[in-house]
Structures are given as C-alpha cells and as structure tokens.
Amino acid sequence: QQQVKQSPQSLIVQKGGISIINCAYENTAFDYFPWYQQFPGKGPALLIAIRPDVSEKKEGRFTISFNKSAKQFSLHIMDSQPGDSATYFCAASLDAGGTSYGKLTFGQGTILTVHP
Amino acid sequence: EAGVTQFPSHSVIEKGQTVTLRCDPISGHDNLYWYRRVMGKEIKFLLHFVKESKQDESGMPNNRFLAERTGGTYSTLKVQPAELEDSGVYFCASRHWTSDGYTFGSGTRLTVV
Numbered sequence: 482q483q484q485v486k487q488s489p490q491s492l493i494v495q496k497g498g499i500s501i502i503n504c505a506y507e508n509t510a511f512d513y514f515p516w517y518q519q520f521p522g523k524g525p526a527l528l529i530a531i532r533p534d535v536s537e538k539k540e541g542r543f544t545i546s547f548n549k550s551a552k553q554f555s556l557h558i559m560d561s562q563p564g565d566s567a568t569y570f571c572a573a574s575l576d577a578g579g580t581s582y583g584k585l586t587f588g589q590g591t592i593l594t595v596h597p
Numbered sequence: 598e599a600g601v602t603q604f605p606s607h608s609v610i611e612k613g614q615t616v617t618l619r620c621d622p623i624s625g626h627d628n629l630y631w632y633r634r635v636m637g638k639e640i641k642f643l644l645h646f647v648k649e650s651k652q653d654e655s656g657m658p659n660n661r662f663l664a665e666r667t668g669g670t671y672s673t674l675k676v677q678p679a680e681l682e683d684s685g686v687y688f689c690a691s692r693h694w695t696s697d698g699y700t701f702g703s704g705t706r707l708t709v710v
Binding site: 485487513515517522523524525526527530570574583584585586587588589590 | 601628630632637638639640641642645653688690692697698699700701702703704
C-alpha cells in the first residue's frame with residue numbers, strides 16, 4: 482500500500498514556465514512534508530519542507546502549498562530553468578517521538594525536464 | 598563539512614554471492630538510515646539506527662539483509678545471498694537529532710545478475 486501518491490510521473494516545461502507537482506497522502510499522523518531534488522548520479526537533496534500548521538511556504542522560486550483537509554501538498558517551481566531538470570520526490574514522516582520518527586515515506590518521483 | 602559517503606558506487610554481482618555496502622555518515626549525526634529504490638519506483642525505507650542501536654528495521658525485506666553500525670559511526674549493509682530482486686540503488690542518509698532534514702549519500706547501485 483503506497484501511502485504517498487505523486488503525480489505526474491514526468492513533466493516537460495518550457496524555460497520560464499511554472500512546474501507543478503502534486504502529492505496526496507493517506508496517513509493523518511504525518512507531520513512533516515519535505516520535497517527532495519535528485520540529479521543523475523547523486524542522492525536526493527532536501528529542497529524545501531513544510532509542517533501542517535501552515536498552508537504555504539516559499540523559498541526563492543520554490544513554493545509548497547499544503548491542504549490538510551484534502552491531505553494533499555504540491556511543489557510549485559516558478560520561472561523554471563533548465564538547471565531545474567531533475568527528479569523530484571515528495572515525502573512525509575510521522576510525528577516526533579516514537580520509533581518511527583524521521584522515517585520518510587516517499588512518492589514515486591517526478592522527472593522534470595525544462596526545455597531552453 | 599563532509600557529506601554522507603557511500604561505497605562502492607556501483608556493484609555487479611552474481612545471484613547467490615554476498616555484497617557489503619558501506620556508509621559513512623556526517624560526523625556527529627546519531628541518526629542513520631538506509632533506503633532503497635528499485636526499478637524507478639519510490640524510495641523505500643529499510644532501517645534506522647540511533648547511534649549503534651537499531652531503532653526501526655521494519656523495512657528490511659528478509660533475513661538475507663543484515664545491517665550493522667558498530668561504535669555508532671559507519672554502517673554496513675550486507676546482502677547474503679543476493680537475489681535478482683535485490684537490484685536497485687541503496688541510499689544511506691544521516692540526520693542530526695536537532696534537525697528534521699536528512700543528508701543523503703549518492704547511493705550504491707547494486708546489480709544482481
């Protein structure tokens with residue numbers, strides 16, 4: 482059973498456009514929602530993260546929108562650049578405390594290609 | 598600050614052989630995790646160490662997988678005997694107890710033929 486569903490699997494955007502990747506989760510105990518960016522041959526790198534007490538977090542061109550009632554969150558990349566071409570993973574983890582703290586449940590990943 | 602180091606970066610072994618993957622976390626990070634990504638699917642949790650203790654090993658596929666973290670520093674993940682379905686990219690990550698964020702290594706790509 483996949484607890485975090487990510488879409489689309491792949492996305493092609495023109496330079497300067499907006500890239501939007503969506504995730505939906507099932508477990509209401511999830512308390513931390515990070516997005517990771519992975520380039521070929523490298524490990525995932527933390528891009529931006531949000532907790533459910535806020536509905537939006539922005540860092541530069543990257544924004545997370547969070548809808549607790551719908552159990553959905555999304556990544557928006559404004560003014561997308563060719564250098565943003567990578568695989569993006571959403572993830573979720575449980576509340577602090579307990580043996581599962583810090584264990585991430587990942588979505589399947591989205592391959593983003595930004596054309597010049 | 599040195600990152601999380603994994604080696605080997607690639608390993609090709611025959612079915613039935615043994616392979617040992619190693620992870621050196623960032624110094625001072627008590628939390629160490631192993632994850633695996635198989636065939637373009639999601640990255641899946643394998644286990645979590647806090648110092649030298651296994652905090653959660655609920656993601657270990659079966660008893661052919663053995664993870665250790667002697668002395669609370671580096672960790673090894675041994676697969677014995679390897680099966681075809683063990684092929685994938687194995688990631689190690691570490692986290693300081695004051696932080697939510699992980700730092701991942703570049704992974705070991707394991708191919709079992």
